[in-house]
Amino acid sequence: MMPRALLAKFIPKPSTFSRLQFNQQRGLHSRNKKAMEFIAKGWNALKEVDRVIDYCELNDRRLIPLLNTAKENFELALEADNTNTHARYWLSRLHMKYHVPGANKAVAAALLVEAADMGDPDAQYALGCHLRVENDDVHSDQQAFYYLEKAVDQLHPDALYLLGAVYLTGDCVKKDTASALWCFHRASEKGHAGAAIAYGSLLLKGVKIPESIIKFSLKRGPVAQKRGKSKESIAIDPVEMAKEKFQIAAKAGCDLGLKWLARLEEEEKRLLTQEF
Structure with missing residues (x-):
């Protein structure tokens, strides 16, 4: 049996739940x-x-x-x-x-x-944008990046999209396509149309999907295709994933998403015609 003295450490004193504190929390x-x-x-x-x-x-x-x-x-x-x-x-x-x-x-x-x-x-996000656009100070880019990263940590869709663009272009940071793809992917998961278009178009250009995104996407049905029993044999179809991203953009009311979907549909029909 646990000693009484040890139990007492886990039992809050009556003052901990005083009426005054309860009233403060309710207030x-x-x-x-x-x-x-x-x-x-x-x-x-x-x-x-x-x-x-x-x-x-x-x-x-x-x-x-x-x-x-x-x-x-x-x-x-x-x-x-x-x-x-x-x-x-x-x-x-x-x-x-x-x-x-x-x-x-x-x-x-x-x-x-x-x-x-x-x-x-x-x-x-707003402060990061203002610091980037409205200041010529050398340190403003660093400050902007700091606040954008803070917003990204909370998965703010616009901040994710902007940071993805920064990584993709190498603007004030080292160019990192994998990080850009990750940002676009997470923003698109939040329904950001621009990020969905950017991510889908990069996939169609043949950009390699980072392993972190593959692992994240394996839990989602349409784009995951099992080719065997081992984890290494599970792969992502980039065209299917791109289509899924364009569907996100189209659902958000983006005309460009509809145009990309129509283009993919035409390409699929063309390939089917050639096979027969």
């Missing part, structure tokens, strides 16, 4: 829930702005009530829960992208950096 959950409600209201207002903004001027007065609603709700979300990274990100985006009354680029930058450092993947 934190309540604040987070309230913040998310405000974010949802602000996001809906911003979505309505995006729906009509292409048909009017950027500073159209008819957009101001919607922009004010979004700004007010994102600010209320931060007041409700100052640790909420989504509120910081969306408020930053509002100040940076839209002609909202009282917009301040310095505030936007500060909020974006805070959200990124607090671990928000959308903010990390």
Whole structure:
């Protein structure tokens, strides 16, 4: 039987689950829930702005009530829960992208950096993009790469796609086609149309599939073909995998995905005709 003294180490003291701590945890959950409600209201207002903004001027007065609603709700979300990274990100985006009354680029930058450092993947991706595009500083590329990698660690689709493009072109990093393929593959698994097209087209060009992707894909039925009993004899059909990627792009509404699928279908018909 386990000694009483040893058991006591695993039994929490009564103070560990005090009423005060329970109330604090419940209060934190309540604040987070309230913040998310405000974010949802602000996001809906911003979505309505995006729906009509292409048909009017950027500073159209008819957009101001919607922009004010979004700004007010994102600010209320931060007041409700100052640790909420989504509120910081969306408020930053509002100040940076839209002609909202009282917009301040310095505030936007500060909020974006805070959200990124607090671990928000959308903010990390956005900050990485801004550092790459809008700065001529020598160190900005390194900082951009740092934040992009942080977003990639959380499997952010756009960050995966961008990092894949960086590896494929060798822009500010050593060119690494295998890493590019891995990024495109994981982004396409998240439904990213551009990554799916890039990955599929590289396969059709004859680029070798990395072993890490083969192992990852073996669990997925259509592209895995067993040629024997040993693991080494299991291979991936690159054409079938490319077709699967183009289907992902087509499902996401990408016309290029449909064109690639039609092209593959024509090629298959041509080959069948030659055989007979």
